[in-house]
Amino acid sequence: xxxxxxxxxxxxxxxxxxxxxxxxxxxxxxxxxxxxxxxxxxxxxxxxxxxxxxxxxxxxxxxxxxxxxxxxxxxxxxxxxxxxxxxxxxxxxxxxxxxxxxxxxxxxxxxxxxxxxxxxxxxxxxxxxxxxxxxxxxxxxxxxxxxxxxxxxxxxxxxxxxxxxxxxxxxxxxxxxxxxxxxxxxxxxxxxxxxxxxxxxxxxxxxxxxxxxxxxxxxxxxxxxxxxxxxxxxxxxxxxxxxxxxxxxxxxxxxxxxxxxxxxxxxxxxxxxxxxxxxxxxxxxxxxxxxxxxxxxxxxxxxxxx
Amino acid sequence: xxxxxxxxxxxxxxxxxxxxxxxxxxxxxxxxxxxxxxxxxxxxxxxxxxxxxxxxxxxxxxxxxxxxxxxxxxxxxxxxxxxxxxxxxxxxxxxxxxxxxxxxxxxxxxxxxxxxxxxxxxxxxxxxxxxxxxxxxxxxxxxxxxxxxxxxxxxxxxxxxxxxxxxxxxxxxxxxxxxxxxxxxxxxxxxxxxxxxxxxxxxxxxxxxxxxxxxxxxxxxxxxxxxxxxxxxxxxxxxxxxxxxxxxxxxxxxxxxxxxxxxxxxxxxxxxxxxxxxxxxxxxxxxxxxxxxxxxxxxxxxxxxxxxxxxxxxxxxxxxxxxxxxxxxxxxxxxxxxxxxxxxxxxxxxxxxxxxxxxxxxxxxxxxxxxx
Amino acid sequence: xxxxxxxxxxxxxxxxxxxxxxxxxxxxxxxxxxxxxxxxxxxxxxxxxxxxxxxxxxxxxxxxxxxxxxxxxxxxxxxxxxxxxxxxxxxxxxxxxxxxxxxxxxxxxxxxxxxxxxxxxxxxxxxxxxxxxxxxxxxxxxxxxxxxxxxxxxxxxxxxxxxxxxxxxxxxxxxxxxxxxxxxxxxxxxxxxxxxxxxxxxxxxxxxxxxxxxxxxxxxxxxxxxxxxxxxxxxxxxxxxxxxxxxxxxxxxxxxxxxxxxxxxxxxxxxxx
Numbered sequence: 001x002x003x004x005x006x007x008x009x010x011x012x013x014x015x016x017x018x019x020x021x022x023x024x025x026x027x028x029x030x031x032x033x034x035x036x037x038x039x040x041x042x043x044x045x046x047x048x049x050x051x052x053x054x055x056x057x058x059x060x061x062x063x064x065x066x067x068x069x070x071x072x073x074x075x076x077x078x079x080x081x082x083x084x085x086x087x088x089x090x091x092x093x094x095x096x097x098x099x100x101x102x103x104x105x106x107x108x109x110x111x112x113x114x115x116x117x118x119x120x121x122x123x124x125x126x127x128x129x130x131x132x133x134x135x136x137x138x139x140x141x142x143x144x145x146x147x148x149x150x151x152x153x154x155x156x157x158x159x160x161x162x163x164x165x166x167x168x169x170x171x172x173x174x175x176x177x178x179x180x181x182x183x184x185x186x187x188x189x190x191x192x193x194x195x196x197x198x199x200x201x202x203x204x205x206x207x208x209x210x211x212x213x214x215x216x217x218x219x220x221x222x223x224x225x226x227x228x229x230x231x232x233x234x235x236x237x238x239x240x241x242x243x244x245x246x247x248x249x250x251x252x253x254x255x256x257x258x259x260x261x262x263x264x265x266x267x268x269x270x271x272x273x274x275x276x277x278x279x280x281x282x283x284x285x286x287x288x289x290x291x292x293x294x295x296x297x298x299x300x301x302x303x304x305x306x
Numbered sequence: 307x308x309x310x311x312x313x314x315x316x317x318x319x320x321x322x323x324x325x326x327x328x329x330x331x332x333x334x335x336x337x338x339x340x341x342x343x344x345x346x347x348x349x350x351x352x353x354x355x356x357x358x359x360x361x362x363x364x365x366x367x368x369x370x371x372x373x374x375x376x377x378x379x380x381x382x383x384x385x386x387x388x389x390x391x392x393x394x395x396x397x398x399x400x401x402x403x404x405x406x407x408x409x410x411x412x413x414x415x416x417x418x419x420x421x422x423x424x425x426x427x428x429x430x431x432x433x434x435x436x437x438x439x440x441x442x443x444x445x446x447x448x449x450x451x452x453x454x455x456x457x458x459x460x461x462x463x464x465x466x467x468x469x470x471x472x473x474x475x476x477x478x479x480x481x482x483x484x485x486x487x488x489x490x491x492x493x494x495x496x497x498x499x500x501x502x503x504x505x506x507x508x509x510x511x512x513x514x515x516x517x518x519x520x521x522x523x524x525x526x527x528x529x530x531x532x533x534x535x536x537x538x539x540x541x542x543x544x545x546x547x548x549x550x551x552x553x554x555x556x557x558x559x560x561x562x563x564x565x566x567x568x569x570x571x572x573x574x575x576x577x578x579x580x581x582x583x584x585x586x587x588x589x590x591x592x593x594x595x596x597x598x599x600x601x602x603x604x605x606x607x608x609x610x611x612x613x614x615x616x617x618x619x620x621x622x623x624x625x626x627x628x629x630x631x632x633x634x635x636x637x638x639x640x641x642x643x644x645x646x647x648x649x650x651x652x653x654x655x656x657x658x659x660x661x662x663x664x665x666x667x668x669x670x671x672x673x674x675x676x677x678x
Numbered sequence: 679x680x681x682x683x684x685x686x687x688x689x690x691x692x693x694x695x696x697x698x699x700x701x702x703x704x705x706x707x708x709x710x711x712x713x714x715x716x717x718x719x720x721x722x723x724x725x726x727x728x729x730x731x732x733x734x735x736x737x738x739x740x741x742x743x744x745x746x747x748x749x750x751x752x753x754x755x756x757x758x759x760x761x762x763x764x765x766x767x768x769x770x771x772x773x774x775x776x777x778x779x780x781x782x783x784x785x786x787x788x789x790x791x792x793x794x795x796x797x798x799x800x801x802x803x804x805x806x807x808x809x810x811x812x813x814x815x816x817x818x819x820x821x822x823x824x825x826x827x828x829x830x831x832x833x834x835x836x837x838x839x840x841x842x843x844x845x846x847x848x849x850x851x852x853x854x855x856x857x858x859x860x861x862x863x864x865x866x867x868x869x870x871x872x873x874x875x876x877x878x879x880x881x882x883x884x885x886x887x888x889x890x891x892x893x894x895x896x897x898x899x900x901x902x903x904x905x906x907x908x909x910x911x912x913x914x915x916x917x918x919x920x921x922x923x924x925x926x927x928x929x930x931x932x933x934x935x936x937x938x939x940x941x942x943x944x945x946x947x948x949x950x951x
Contacts, residue, residue: 026771029773032767033764033768033773033779035760035761035765036764036765036824036828037779037782039761039820039821040782040783040785040821041782043801043817043820044782044786044794044797044821045782045785046801047798047800047801048789048794048797050797050804051793051800054800103697106690106693106697107694107697109690110690110693114686114687125698126698128925129705131921132920132921133917133920133921134883134898135905136913136917137704139901139905139909140704140705142719142720143707143708143711143719143720143721144703144704144707146720148720148722149721150707150720150721153722207682207683213686235787238788238790239791242792242793244792244885244888245885249905259885262793263792263888266889272800275796276797276800279793280793282790282793283789283790286788286789286790286793287789290788366848367848368844368848387847389852390850393848395844395845397844397845398841399839401839401842403842403846404842404864405863414846414849418851462845462849463848466849
């Protein structure tokens with residue numbers, strides 16, 4: 001039997017022991033990571049960097065003109081239209097996000113705390129409308145809001161008005177309304193998960209200490225549901241600011257959003273570098289908002305809720 | 307130091323030779339040498355952080371020692387992964403497979419070995435019979451109580467007829483009454499089956515009740531291995547004396563001719579001792595049950611010590627009385643007495659306490675903090 | 679229960695009911711108008727007819743697009759669940775670069791879909807690779823769904839008691855056998871949830887698909903082209919049929935999942951334990 005003198009490499013069986021040496025050298029773990037890492041790197045990180053790179057060039061007739069330039073960014077800052085649409089998109093995104101959160105809170109609270117039995121059933125009831133296709137969810141509002149739509153027909157038929165309300169469709173209002181509709185579940189779910197984790201004992205303790213429901217909300221529920229709130233905010237905001245389908249369907253000319261502008265560059269005009277520039281600008285604006293939110297609530301806490 | 311295996315005897319089921327374990331630079335086990343005899347029930351006793359669980363994991367194969375060898379029935383198993391060693395573990399958290407019935411849990415190891423189903427059925431039934439759970443064979447683990455789940459875990463391990471059964475604080479999650487009952491069960495199972503048991507615990511009472519021999523661990527070192535009686539009456543270090551049972555500790559100076567001199571000049575007689583240097587600080591220990599209250603009429607025998615102490619409190623503890631006081635040199639002292647006897651002492655009054663010289667433990671104090 | 683608590687419950691239930699109605703109004707509108715015997719998609723109501731459903735069922739283009747969406751959805755569901763599982767397993771150990779990987783997972787969640795879609799479209803065009811359903815679209819969907827797969831599977835894997843796996847190996851199971859017989863059955867519900875979630879995300883995905891599709895169609899793309907050019911109640915009929923299909927799938931799926939099976943024991947339902 002050989003005598004062992006030299007220290008030998010540790011062997012950890014998978015999952016059995018948590019070694020205190022720090023970083024593991026087990027090759028299996030890194031192999032397991034590789035599909036995701038390769039996928040993300042090649043098809044997300046690289047393209048994003050590449051896209052950033054080509055914004056510093058201009059598209060010519062035969063491809064990219066081979067000299068670096070900031071002309072694209074200057075063009076953006078110079079032409080007022082694009083800045084206006086960006087600001088409008090941000091405005092719409094904030095309004096939609098705020099409205100969604102205001103609606104989501106009571107619904108999330110209801111699901112988490114008021115509903116005691118059949119929670120799953122109610123969740124399903126909540127989600128069934130979302131099995132209608134994404135595109136159709138916006139499309140379905142056309143027969144509702146239009147001049148000869150259901151709402152107007154009903155109002156005229158019951159004599160409340162005698163001219164159809166034309167301000168309901170093809171403007172910023174309709175875009176906001178429909179976006180709230182389309183993204184409402186994305187606002188409800190993170191909040192629901194967060195509120196669900198608040199122990200009922202805390203709510204009872206608050207009432208026991210003579211707090212009114214509003215005080216309980218402000219001092220107990222709101223702070224404890226911060227991760228969910230941040231999650232809802234970020235999810236809905238990111239989805240809304242890049243919206244394409246809804247503004248195109250129900251926005252008319254005044255409801256155009258930044259996503260539409262970006263898409264237009266890849267249609268007939270096919271101006272890549274300009275489209276990429278717009279996309280980069282949108283990403284930066286979104287990134288700035290995300291960063292600001294993450295300073296209040298750390299991102300990992302938002303997504304790592306179990 | 308080169309580790310050399312001892313001559314394999316039929317009587318040694320498990321041996322750890324020169325085992326060291328480091329996590330990075332932090333030493334977790336230092337120079338562990340343990341030979342477990344066939345059919346023995348050996349307890350590894352120590353506080354948390356003493357390395358006892360790591361030791362068990364090394365035997366099971368979940369950790370590898372940094373240096374040293376582990377042999378099983380004479381063969382070096384150091385390089386073998388857990389699924390190739392003929393040892394099985396009973397985990398502290400039971401670790402039953404929740405998606406399998408009790409029967410399938412117990413059968414798992416046999417199925418991995420490809421045991422034929424008729425033989426498998428018989429052996430699983432036997433194992434369930436051994437732990438008195440035959441009627442639970444078709445149940446789901448979560449429908450069983452803690453004690454019952456633990457028994458399934460034992461059956462699951464033993465059915466494979468391992469050379470050594472490893473138990474990692476299996477009873478620590480149970481209520482006191484159930485724990486006592488399970489201790490009896492374990493002892494009975496051990497006697498029935500005859501397999502070598504290696505049992506990790508932090509509960510000294512449990513170790514004393516269950517084990518043939520006890521290995522006391524502290525900070526990665528094995529302080530002493532011996533039977534319960536050996537460890538109790540002849541502790542090798544102050545830590546062992548402290549860890550098992552209760553001890554009163556006094557500090558004094560050792561004087562070769564005169565005994566031990568306490569702070570107020572009181573002299574304590576001691577047995578002839580080697581290895582204690584003259585005029586050095588020593589720690590003297592006396593267990594509470596070895597101290598009695600002496601009446602004035604008895605004279606002090608040459609093999610006993612008598613001191614004067616002020617009695618503070620007498621606590622009724624059911625079958626025993628605990629008498630608390632303070633020695634003439636100011637240290638607290640406790641003694642235990644059976645309740646059937648009158649205390650012969652009163653709080654607020656002084657009394658004479660006596661104990662045999664042979665009952666005294668003596669340790670050199672190596673530094674100011676001593677061996678605590 | 680106190681009067682105040684009762685009042686709170688009633689108020690919240692009313693609010694929830696209002697919101698739920700808001701959610702269902704467009705759906706109901708869609709369903710009702712799909713029976714409208716009028717070429718326009720809106721009122722006035724002309725008469726009840728099933729002809730739109732007839733046309734929808736006979737619509738070969740729509741059917742093709744639907745089948746493509748289903749096939750793609752299944753692939754995306756399976757592949758992203760696998761990726762999510764592998765990543766979750768890797769995260770059980772202390773691997774170097776954990777935070778970097780987490781960050782890369784969050785990118786698709788925090789960047790507007792259109793930006794990522796544009797970036798990938800540029801990559802594919804510049805590299806000159808063929809763009810079709812099974813290359814660019816598939817990968818575009820995978821980038822989108824993999825983080826969700828991971829977030830669904832990870833909590834289950836994380837909570838899994840490593841001692842149980844250790845027990846399996848202690849009893850003689852090789853690591854892969856232990857994984858297959860012990861870990862997998864335990865995390866299976868998470869894997870199913872991930873598959874369903876990713877399938878739904880892919881099936882419903884529009885914007886990224888728009889930029890990354892080749893000459894084929896998925897259902898959302900097909901519907902979009904119809905809506906822009908030639909909307910009629912048939913569009914609604916197609917959408918309703920698709921929704922019914924999803925409902926049926928989910929209903930069957932959940933019925934199959936409700937029975938928890940114990941190995942070595944006849945199946946027990948949730949209520950029993």
